[in-house]
Amino acid sequence: MTRPDPTGAFRWEDGERLILFGRGALESAPELLDRGYTLLTTPRAERAAPDLVDGADAVHHVPSGTVDEVAAGLRPEVGADLLVALGGGRVIDTAKALAAAGYGLHHVMSQTLARLTSVRHATANAIMLPHTLRALARRFPQQMKELDAAAGGDAISAAATLARRAGPIRLREVRVTAEQIGECADTAAGRDELRLTPPAPDREELLALYEAAW
Secondary structure: OOOOOOOOOOHHHHHHHHEOOOOOOOOOOOHHHOOOEEEEOOOOHHOOOOHHHHOOEEEEEEEOHHHHHHHHHOOOOEEEEEEOOOOHHHHHHHHHHHHHHHHHHHHHHHHHHHHHHHHHHHHHHHHHHHHHHHHHHHHHHHHHHHHHHHHHHOHHHHHHHHHHHHHHOOHHHOOOHHHHHHHHHHHHHOOOOHHHOOOOOOOOOHHHHHHHHO
């Protein structure tokens, strides 16, 4: 591993990570990216890298506002696997939030189960996945069609098959009580990450999903 010179330009490679710093680094970005990326930027920032803009399949301007609100507003329009952020902290944070948005609802519900009950995180993920996918399908139908195509059929059915192979398919089989799923719904409803899966599910929807898995 080559250590950078803090006084000048450098190239830092660490596994799959690559950091370029110095004059010309931005101009070389299009050569390092695969085609098919979506660019998140601002009108001011995009003027600094016209080639990066020209190479994007889609360009979205990140407006002012809090990251969760901005990400929620952009989520229905941004569906690419590869996101590129060009700009300051808000642009970068919005790109990171969008990259995680598809997992927000599922992650919150599974993590809450693991925290409040004796269910292991992996088991909670497997049991909840068929149910959270249904909730995501209502919100992002186009992305679910793409997921179905990638799964070679019905992604929800594939998730159910995965759950059966993993072991228990019902929360009650792993000793989660009806009272506990109510507590999980209460706790999950207060998690900020849910705002990244617009429209954010309320307690009623969360409880219904937990009950369906119970």
